[in-house]
Amino acid sequence: MGARHALHFLNRTPRAELVAAFTPEPSEVAWAKIHLEPSGVTIYTDYDEMLRHPGLEAVVVATVTTVHAEQAIKAIQANKHVLCEKPLSTSVEVSQSVVDASKTKPHLKVMCGFSRRFDASYRDAFDRMDSGAIGRPSVFRSQTCDKLDPSGFFVEYAQFSGGIFVDCNIHDIDLALWYFGQDSIVKSVVAMGITAVQPELRKYKDVDNGVGIVEFWGGKLAYFYSSRMMAAGQHDMTEIIGTEGKLSINANPIGTLVEMSEPSGIRREIPPHYYGRFEQAFVTEANEFTAACLDDLKLPFKLTGAVQAVKIGCALQESLNSGKEIYFDETGRRLEKAAL
Amino acid sequence: MGARHALHFLNRTPRAELVAAFTPEPSEVAWAKIHLEPSGVTIYTDYDEMLRHPGLEAVVVATVTTVHAEQAIKAIQANKHVLCEKPLSTSVEVSQSVVDASKTKPHLKVMCGFSRRFDASYRDAFDRMDSGAIGRPSVFRSQTCDKLDPSGFFVEYAQFSGGIFVDCNIHDIDLALWYFGQDSIVKSVVAMGITAVQPELRKYKDVDNGVGIVEFWGGKLAYFYSSRMMAAGQHDMTEIIGTEGKLSINANPIGTLVEMSEPSGIRREIPPHYYGRFEQAFVTEANEFTAACLDDLKLPFKLTGAVQAVKIGCALQESLNSGKEIYFDETGRRLEKAAL
Amino acid sequence: MGARHALHFLNRTPRAELVAAFTPEPSEVAWAKIHLEPSGVTIYTDYDEMLRHPGLEAVVVATVTTVHAEQAIKAIQANKHVLCEKPLSTSVEVSQSVVDASKTKPHLKVMCGFSRRFDASYRDAFDRMDSGAIGRPSVFRSQTCDKLDPSGFFVEYAQFSGGIFVDCNIHDIDLALWYFGQDSIVKSVVAMGITAVQPELRKYKDVDNGVGIVEFWGGKLAYFYSSRMMAAGQHDMTEIIGTEGKLSINANPIGTLVEMSEPSGIRREIPPHYYGRFEQAFVTEANEFTAACLDDLKLPFKLTGAVQAVKIGCALQESLNSGKEIYFDETGRRLEKAAL
Amino acid sequence: MGARHALHFLNRTPRAELVAAFTPEPSEVAWAKIHLEPSGVTIYTDYDEMLRHPGLEAVVVATVTTVHAEQAIKAIQANKHVLCEKPLSTSVEVSQSVVDASKTKPHLKVMCGFSRRFDASYRDAFDRMDSGAIGRPSVFRSQTCDKLDPSGFFVEYAQFSGGIFVDCNIHDIDLALWYFGQDSIVKSVVAMGITAVQPELRKYKDVDNGVGIVEFWGGKLAYFYSSRMMAAGQHDMTEIIGTEGKLSINANPIGTLVEMSEPSGIRREIPPHYYGRFEQAFVTEANEFTAACLDDLKLPFKLTGAVQAVKIGCALQESLNSGKEIYFDETGRRLEKAAL
Known part of the structure; x- marks a missing residue:
């Protein structure tokens, strides 16, 4: 991803x-x-x-997750704008430390690279929702599903990734916070998962298929699915269900606009990886981040949300492993079960 | 088809x-x-x-096309209601003789089995058009495309079928007459075709892929495609394009509602033959024809239209072979080129 | 539904x-x-x-749920074959009593009317899965989503329905048992829900949008969504995700095969109610049940599964209200949390 | 379009x-x-x-069609590489004069801007066809359909556009030549059309809906539809039908990947204009043209094809107005009817 960011800023971001x-x-x-x-x-x-x-003037942090926060903080201290790949960290506290650092330099632009926020389809859906097209958004479903990689890569990767809910569903959680409102407060969290293709993931307390449910205070419900075993390719999709309608994004994934009619039926191919789906979003991200730095514009979303997303992702991962639902009070502070 | 009709009337037509x-x-x-x-x-x-x-009381004629008219006329003479498979004949004159016979017995129900007239999707589209949903219908596109049958069946069949425009596109022509109005008058007709998979068709003056254009008096245009070489299955589809919108019917053919995600992509299968697409329409046809006979109801469409459809189909077939456009005056009478 | 069953047996079930x-x-x-x-x-x-x-000789029980079991048992005692609408009861014990009664008369055909088992698309998907097309089925997603009915009907209905997981998702749970194997043993169950449009449902301990997760022993995961507030119509859909592929059923719901191109875009309509989606499945059910009675054939699925489905549905409903995950041992016997 | 080209070269073509x-x-x-x-x-x-x-070093000609050729020739004479918007001219002879000029300066890159040649979907389809995926390509269907513009713009535009077959279908004709082979020789041409929404077009011998058929020597058939009255937006689509399969491009047009479920059904919006569909193709065109100039690479297609496309487009337009089919011999030289 570092290489891709470099090329986007080199060739496709005229002002950078x-x-x-x-x-x-x-x-x-x-x-x-x-x-x-x-x-x-x-x-x-x-x-x-x-x-x-x-x-x-500005730094894009796209190294391994374990050093994101450290490098972002160093850049902030060196007075550089920062675009840091998601997640800031697999730890809530460490993620928060980046936010704290950024607060000491309010003139700097510090953004977490939630690329889907820059995707034309997600923005289109948000604008429709925001204009009231579906009434009050109430249920949110989102999935991040990777193509099966039989090489074992995901097992090694799981040591550092924070787990499937922190690594994959972090995007979906961020989207839920965007669509439900950045200040939505988590009420309870539960998750289950299985290892269907890579049982070795268990040694890192991870799974290859996970489902989680998150309730937010105020009567909003989100549920997430993540998988490492899609056959056809990457399939990330989202539904926002409101009291008067539903918006779906990428329910029917496509590669090119070509459809093949063959003796075995009608077929289309889909992108194998997230870059095939989100390339243009990354380019938009690069351009908008650049414009924000040069023109001192407000960033499209707040850095604090990135900490909330990690907090929810970590709670889902914990619930997956403990088999217990996790509760939060109306300020978002964690409750012990006994307190109920 | 005779066997299917028999079973429909035996098991799925309660009043017959x-x-x-x-x-x-x-x-x-x-x-x-x-x-x-x-x-x-x-x-x-x-x-x-x-x-x-x-x-x-009633007879369904579903024998080979060459005896349709003779058997229909005999049944009329014997005072039976008649449902005759399309086309009445591959000859305009012979088709007209069935109409003439039916006029001598106005109490009988005599109907040509244009099954698509009974299809829920075609009816839905007609009702929408009829209610003004697309403004003034102006362009009509329709295709009848059969799955490739490498057995050579279609070559032998071509001896008697009247040619691809009379055999396949007769349905599409009938639909054009339905949507544009049963009294639409043909103005000019032209067709071209090729033999891509079955060159032997040429000996019967037929092709395996044909395209025809028909203009109607009053500024309406229809174009048709028929093929004998679809790989995936039967694909019959229609578009009605009006001044304010378009209706398409079966643009995306389906078999069941199942979609398969596989390493090679996302795939669906489609019916191999027309019966997979139109089974329910045939059952509806049987029930409505029965009700018309028993309750002396008006048939849903006039028998004379069947002659118009054969007339246009034969003109397309002639144009295919002569390489000449064929013209008709405002009463539908054929013009010689010289007359232009 | 009683009226529909009556007409299906009267007009569309030749042998009954x-x-x-x-x-x-x-x-x-x-x-x-x-x-x-x-x-x-x-x-x-x-x-x-x-x-x-x-x-x-045979009785179809399609009255209100509260009398299903009583009437089914009476019919069994009177030596009649029974097709009983789902669910047998909203209580596991009462459901079991129907199974017990049927065991006393092994010559009788007693079936619970899980109509989706007779649907051509679900059967097509099952056959594909069964033939190994997607490897080992591992994750199952299914939803039953009703069109919004602002009349308040669902509130009154909730008094007797057993709750949204027992009333709506019972179908999805039954499907999970079908696809994962009738003898799958539930391991844990959790659910959350909200009342987005009908807050009065709370007085009957119900919700209008619910999400549940069910893990089965053997590494299989199912998750369910049910809703009473779809804008466009009924949308029931299912995905079976295997280690080598995915099957989806009705991901893109359709009404007729008509698509409308209008100034506001391209649009299709979908059935408002389950009958628009499953009419043909009900007819198939009537015919196959009749054949099983007349020819003493094995029914396509066992009555005991209907008790399992109610058991899981009730556990989801309980979890929704208690906020607690519920656990079962490898024989399917419920575990108290303390036992973990 | 000139402004768009300018911005593409300024901001999105790193080497230019x-x-x-x-x-x-x-x-x-x-x-x-x-x-x-x-x-x-x-x-x-x-x-x-x-x-x-x-x-x-290089010039992009994107002025009105009437001066394309003159400006292109001047640029060639001034020793500049040229990317000239389609068509070179509405006259075959004038188009040929650009080719002649370019031949005098073989070191220059002179390309006609058939943007669809740079579209990822068209290229994907071509590669599949070229690898034998559909057997021998035999039938080609393609349409260029503009959104209805009630302002009357198209009437004024028709004075200079060369007519709907030269202005719209020129793209489709060029695609046919690409897919069937650049050296395909036209055998016969026929067209019909109507004025459904803009009767004033007749004064410029043009129509707002046209259908044309083109047969090529060697048993290949192409048919084209163009329209100025689409309600939902721009809908350009293409099918290549081979002896063993079919490829379709953009059969189901999309805007973003958002689908809306509303009380009136399920809906998506599509781009209103060609730029919404082909923006990325134009950017690719700019980059590939630049690379060809800088690195002296072969252009992806020959300039002579642009003359063939105009020749066929003009023949279709003539047939539309004369009501006569037009014939060509095996060298592509026009035959008089009498010669048949």
Whole structure:
């Protein structure tokens, strides 16, 4: 994803200039020497050194999740605008520390890269909902379903990912907070899951198929599905169900607009990965973040939401493993069961 | 189709009683002895004898096209109601003779079996159009596309079928007359075609893919496609384009409501033959024809339209072979080119 | 639904003869006198009297849920085959009493009317799954979503319905048992819900939107959604997700095959009620039940499953109200939380 | 379209530098002063002067059709690469003169802007066809259907557009030549049309709905529909039907991936104009044209095809007005009817 961000800022963000790139990985350095260096980009293998690159104004953090927060905070301290990939951290406290750092530098733009917020379809749906088209939004369903990767990648990845609800459904949770309102307060959380294709995930307390339900104070219900075993490709979809109508986003995934009629029926192919679905959203993100930095515009959403999303994701992951529903009071503070 | 009609009247038309069946084919007689005789149906191998079956009130003619008209006329003369499969004949004159015969017995119900007229989707579209939903209907597109049958069946069949425009597109032409108005007058006709999979069709002056255009007086345009080489199954579809909207019928064919997500993509299967698409329409046809006979109700459409449909189908077929556009005056009488 | 069953057996089930009908409701008696009596059907207002109708061989119980079990048991005792509408009862024990009664008369066919079992699309999906098309079925998603009825009907109905999970999702639960295997053992159950449009439902401990998750022993996960506030019409849909593929049923609901292109976009209408979706399934049910009675065939599914479905539905409803997850051991016996 | 091309080259074509823009229109000059001049683009109102802009290497001609050829030829003579909007001209001879000019400067890249050639879906379909997925491509159906514009714009536009077959279907004809092979030779051409919403079009010998059929030597058939009265938006679609399968492109047009469930049914909106459908294709075109110029790469298709497309479009328009089918011999030379 770092490489993709770099290319988006280099080639598809007219108002941005890509001046530096950092990676500790030799193979990535090699890639950058071919694809970035000829365009005048300086390649760094030391993050702190990169932060001292002359004239650097903004940093995109797209490293492994475990160092997101540390690198984001360093950039803030160095007075750079920051676009940090999601999640800020797999820990609520660490995520909060990024928010705290950003508050010390209110002139900086610090944004968590929830790419779906920049997707034309999600925005279209939001605008329709916001204009009252479906009455009061009440039920939210959203799924992040990855194509089956039989290589075992997801097992290794699970050590650091925070678990399927924090890694995959973090997007869906963020969307629920967007559509239900950024200040929605979680009331209770429960989750279940199975390991259908990768039983080794259990050693990292993770699953390959998970379902979670989240109730919010005020009579709003969200439910989420995440999976690592889709056959046809990536299928992320969302429904917002209101008292007077429903909006669905990507219920019928497509690749190109081609449909094949064959002896075995009528068929279409769909993108294998999230980038096939969200490429344009990433480009929009790059352009809007750039505009916010250059023109001192308000970011499209608040950084604090990213902490809420991690909090809910972590609660779902905990419920998955404890087999217990988790409750929160009307201020969002966790309740012990006994307190009920 | 005869067997299907028999079963519809036997089992799925509560107000009708199937009392007799005729076929000259020994294999069909054998089938009827198993499926019809035990329910009290008398099997005949002589059509005239069947017409003398005691108490017989109505006859369904579903034999080969070449004897449709003769058998329909005999039934009319014997004072029976008649439901005759389409087309009445591949000849305009012979088709007209059925109409003439029916006029001598105005108390009889004589109907040409244009099954799509009884299809719920076509009726739904007609009602919407009729209520003004698309403004003034102006362009009509319709196709009848059969699944590829590599057995060579269609070549032998072409000797008697009247050609692809008379055999396949007769349905689409009838639909155009329904939607544009039964009294629409044809103005000009042109057609082209190719033999992509069955070159032997040329010996019977037929093609396996044909496209025709028909203009009607009053500024209405229809175009038709017929094919014998669909890979996925039968795909009959229709569009009615009006000055304020469009109605499409079966643009996306389906079999069941099941969709399969597989490594090769997302797939659905469709019916291989017309019966998979129109089964319920045939049952409705049987029930409505029965009700019309028993209660002396007006038939849903006039027999004369069947002659118009054959006239247009034959003109398309002629144009296909002559390479010439054919013209008609405002009364529908054919013009010679020189007359232009 | 009683009237519909009566007409299906009268007109669309060739091997059955409808001889009697019972209802205590004067308005329904009036309807029956018009629609059934002229065809020779005797109308009863006393159920016991109807059971003594000469020659009666089978009974369809389609009264209110509260008397399903009692009437079914009486019919069994009177030596009649029974097709009983779902659910047998809103109580597990009462449901079980019907099973017990049926065991005393093993020669009788006693079936619970899970109509979706007779639906061509569900059967198609089952056959595909059963043939291995999607690998090992692992996750099951199913919803029963009714069109919004602002009349308040559902509030009154909730007094007797057993709640949304017992009334609506009973179908989905039965489907999960069908696809996962009739002998699947429930492991844990949890549910949440809201009242978005009908807050009065709370007085009957019910909701208008509910989400439940059910884990089965053996690593299988099902989740269900039910709603009483769909704007466009009835939308019941199901997904079966396997280790190698996914089957979806009715993901894109349709009414007729007509699509409208209008200034506001492209639109299709969908059936307002379940009968628009499942009419043909009910007819198939009538015919197959009749054949099973007449030819002493095995019924397509066991009556005991109907008790399992009620058990899971009731547990979901209880979890909705208690806010607690409910657990079962590997024999399906309920565990108290303390036992964990 | 000129403004769009300018922005594509300015902002979305990293390897191109937009240095100059020309327009004789004061309102367009005003626009350019706001959107282009601040980025260092020089605005010209004299085309010849612009051609002398220092360092200018390539020109995009996107003026009115009537001056396409003249400006393209001037640019060629001035030794500039040329991307000329379609059609080169509404006259075959004038179109050919651009080809002739380009032949005098074989080092220049001269391309006609058939944007659909750069569309990912059309390319996907072509690659599938080219790999044999549908057997031998035999029938080609394609339509270009504009949203109804009640302002009368299309009437005035018809004076210069060359007619609906030259203006709209030129794209479809070019696609037919792409899919059937650039060297396909036209055999016969026929067209009909009506004026359903804009009868004034007749004074310019044009229609608002046209259907044409084109047969190619070698047993290939194409048919085209164009319309100016779509209610829902732009709907351009294409089918390629082969002996073993069919590919369809954009059979179901979409805007965003949002679907709305409302009391009136399920609805989606579609783009009102071609740019909503083909924006990305235009950007790809800009980038590939730039790469071809800078790296001396072969253009993706030959300029001569643009003349063939105009030739067929003009023949369709002539047939529409003469009511006569037009024939060509195996070298593509026009035959007089008498010669048949």
